[in-house]
Amino acid sequence: LDSQLWHACAGGMIQMPMVNSKVFYFPQGHCEHASGPMDFRNFPRVPSYILCRVLAVKFMADPETDEVYANMKLAPITSSEPGLEEEEERVINGGEGQENKPASFAKTLTQSDANNGGGFSVPRYCAETIFPRLDYSADPPVQTILAKDVHGDTWKFRHIYRGTPRRHLLTTGWSTFVNHKKLVAGDSIVFLRAENGDLCVGIRRAKRGIGGGPESSWNPAGGNCV
Amino acid sequence: LDSQLWHACAGGMIQMPMVNSKVFYFPQGHCEHASGPMDFRNFPRVPSYILCRVLAVKFMADPETDEVYANMKLAPITSSEPGLEEEEERVINGGEGQENKPASFAKTLTQSDANNGGGFSVPRYCAETIFPRLDYSADPPVQTILAKDVHGDTWKFRHIYRGTPRRHLLTTGWSTFVNHKKLVAGDSIVFLRAENGDLCVGIRRAKRGIGGGPESSWNPAGGNCV
DNA sequence: TTGTCGGCCGATCGCCGACAA
DNA sequence: TTGTCGGCGATCGGCCGACAA
Numbered sequence: 452l453d454s455q456l457w458h459a460c461a462g463g464m465i466q467m468p469m470v471n472s473k474v475f476y477f478p479q480g481h482c483e484h485a486s487g488p489m490d491f492r493n494f495p496r497v498p499s500y501i502l503c504r505v506l507a508v509k510f511m512a513d514p515e516t517d518e519v520y521a522n523m524k525l526a527p528i529t530s531s532e533p534g535l536e537e538e539e540e541r542v543i544n545g546g547e548g549q550e551n552k553p554a555s556f557a558k559t560l561t562q563s564d565a566n567n568g569g570g571f572s573v574p575r576y577c578a579e580t581i582f583p584r585l586d587y588s589a590d591p592p593v594q595t596i597l598a599k600d601v602h603g604d605t606w607k608f609r610h611i612y613r614g615t616p617r618r619h620l621l622t623t624g625w626s627t628f629v630n631h632k633k634l635v636a637g638d639s640i641v642f643l644r645a646e647n648g649d650l651c652v653g654i655r656r657a658k659r660g661i662g663g664g665p666e667s668s669w670n671p672a673g674g675n676c677v
Numbered sequence: 678l679d680s681q682l683w684h685a686c687a688g689g690m691i692q693m694p695m696v697n698s699k700v701f702y703f704p705q706g707h708c709e710h711a712s713g714p715m716d717f718r719n720f721p722r723v724p725s726y727i728l729c730r731v732l733a734v735k736f737m738a739d740p741e742t743d744e745v746y747a748n749m750k751l752a753p754i755t756s757s758e759p760g761l762e763e764e765e766e767r768v769i770n771g772g773e774g775q776e777n778k779p780a781s782f783a784k785t786l787t788q789s790d791a792n793n794g795g796g797f798s799v800p801r802y803c804a805e806t807i808f809p810r811l812d813y814s815a816d817p818p819v820q821t822i823l824a825k826d827v828h829g830d831t832w833k834f835r836h837i838y839r840g841t842p843r844r845h846l847l848t849t850g851w852s853t854f855v856n857h858k859k860l861v862a863g864d865s866i867v868f869l870r871a872e873n874g875d876l877c878v879g880i881r882r883a884k885r886g887i888g889g890g891p892e893s894s895w896n897p898a899g900g901n902c903v
Numbered sequence: 904t905t906g907t908c909g910g911c912c913g914a915t916c917g918c919c920g921a922c923a924a
Numbered sequence: 925t926t927g928t929c930g931g932c933g934a935t936c937g938g939c940c941g942a943c944a945a
Binding site: 795841 | 938
């Protein structure tokens, strides 16, 4: 899985440590994330955190849901090990340099995007910045867009600029995508222009937690250009 | 799972031994059935067959495909055990007495049954023998039919007698059934009238073996009233 | 008796601009 | 700028009798 697309799907709040950097591993946090709350007072010999060196990082995506996650290989660091202190805070950010991140855009799906008539309302900024340039001399301006998902599968969309006032829309192909990915209002879609010019598409599922609560509507990178 | 419906789905060629009867157990046959061809010459100490007593028989159906199978508990018989010779050939036939089998009917689905317009052409014999009696004074004669599948789920069909010449058809509800069960032309459907009067419905998948061969078109009970 | 076909009608899908937030 | 709505044309599902095997 492409690291750039992975980061675009994960969102701007997610930072991944580089291989060979040092991290703290929290056994209780890992355990709770994997299988729910657990009382670690029964295991007093498990330390609350362990200093580790990152041996490997693998960017993954769930074959069913497209949700991204990572596999990391960690090794505990003995206190005598020579440190590479200056490397500790390095992170993989999807691009090489600081401002070399590829352009990407995330939008949370509205009811109209997910339910109605099978169309997707494309924010102008996304259409003009991420999508291939549209020939505005045509009437109406229209083109076919190809986008690769996290599995490398290509999706075809009809991109048209129409209506009064004019706006960008994805029409034919959009509902197929929505149905196949089982998207609902509240889920987000991510468009990304890779360095080689390819257009990529990823998704972020809305939090499905019972109750949901106000925190589930707080989206670290939702609706904003990364 | 009801033993009568199980036998109707399994077909007339399938006979199940009664509990306490004696059977021969073939290890190689069992193994090949479960996991494919195997060379038993590597295991010369495994006998080719073992005389056993049937301790239990459980009639099952795959929750996904509805295909029926059985779980049997066998115990090897020591040669010194007193035999109940007269019981050896008793089988469970789904009914109690000899001619007490419930009426059932199997039909292999045609292209028209599986693909076209969502209807099912009901052979006259099935409609008149298995289905509830239709009121032929109405014009057209029509009724709603309820049928229980192997899981106990009830399916609703519109049964109508129309056309020139007149014929029995299942219309509304049929395509839902076909899609849900993923039936294709060549699969079979079994209707059965249980002793309590309930109508039941089961399915037999067509052989999907590679090549198929002529033997896959030879259906022990297909198309015939059992 | 029943498998397949074309006709046809109604439901749904999905593209559209109007309008307003 | 863009979310939602009603309109409406195209497509599809599915019920029908005709016809022939």
